[in-house]
Amino acid sequence: MGPIRALIFDVDGTLAETEEAHRAAFNAVFANEKLGWTWDVDRYRDLLRTTGGKERIARYLAEEGLGLPPERIAALHRMKNDVYMEIVRGGGAPLRPGVADLIAEARDAGLRLAICTTTSRVNVETLLDVALGPDERALFSPIVAGEDVAAKKPAPDAYVLAVARLGLPAAQCLALEDSRNGVLAAVAAGVAVVACPSLYTAQETFVGALAVVDDWRRLDWRSLAQSR
Structure with a gap:
């Protein structure tokens, strides 16, 4: 080389x-939005095979037989990033x-x-x-x-x-x-x-x-x- x-x-x-901080941020948004979703460690490890947060949400929806419009997925992802950044700023x-x-x-x-x-x-x-x-x-x-x-x-x-x-x-x-x-x-x-x-x-x-x-x-x- x-x-x-x-x-x-x-x-x-x-x-x-960072992945535990990402997972915590996803779950916090899911709870705040009253979606009834929780990603445990094993599920999140599997979802990590798909790169990108929006893509991960879309894959989860497909696997669960659920549907959300792309703009709603994007909004959830933006909220998740806001929570994630607060975790990072707190030393997480x-x-x-x-x-x-x-x-x-x-x-x-x-x-x-x-x-x-x-x-x-x-x-x-x-x-x-x-x-x-x-x-x-x-x-x-x-x-x-x-x-x-x-x-x-x-x-x-x-x-x-x-x-x-x-x-x-x-x-x-x-x-x-x-x-x-x-x-x-x-x-x-x-x-x-x-x-x-x-x-x-x-x-x-x-x-x-x-x-x-x-x-x-x-x-x-x-x-x-x-x-x-």
């Missing part, structure tokens, strides 16, 4: 263990161990930092502001979020766009992911990827990943570059 010149981070489950989604050190190490080595995620841009920016601060958030450019592409992971579109905006060859980028869908997306875009399973993806397989680590503190990106 040659020299690594950029790290491209996924967000949910990769930068931080800290960075995963090793992430802050990995960012600092990459910055000091002159690597570019980017984000490639299926979540909403406002969610990304809120998490980065709370966990790292506005100055550190500014290190991440580009930020490719869910609303930037028509097809979300496992489609390669988001990674293709991130690489294009970086202006680097895909072979000089390394993606960091926590899910099978993320690994598939990176690989399809020609980007080498390291997976570090999160609470909700520990049972997944990561075929195509350059390496799988159980803790970001175990990632040695310099050695990975030399091994290719």
Whole structure:
């Protein structure tokens, strides 16, 4: 793969263990709207196979034989994001161990930092502001979020766009992911990827990943570059 010149981070489950905060936010909105829905851990783990919050709601409705117009789904998703951001601002989604050190190490080595995620841009920016601060958030450019592409992971579109905006060859980028869908997306875009399973993806397989680590503190990106 040659020299690594950029790290491209996924967000949910990769930068931080956010999925419990997302699940709590969904359930809070469902309760506030008196919908009678509750997503327990097992159901939410299954729903996470579908990327994107609106898409997740639509899949749930289809599986339950329910129907809502797209504008109502979008409204529920906006409300959920508002609740989620309050949880994040309250410290409910800290960075995963090793992430802050990995960012600092990459910055000091002159690597570019980017984000490639299926979540909403406002969610990304809120998490980065709370966990790292506005100055550190500014290190991440580009930020490719869910609303930037028509097809979300496992489609390669988001990674293709991130690489294009970086202006680097895909072979000089390394993606960091926590899910099978993320690994598939990176690989399809020609980007080498390291997976570090999160609470909700520990049972997944990561075929195509350059390496799988159980803790970001175990990632040695310099050695990975030399091994290719």
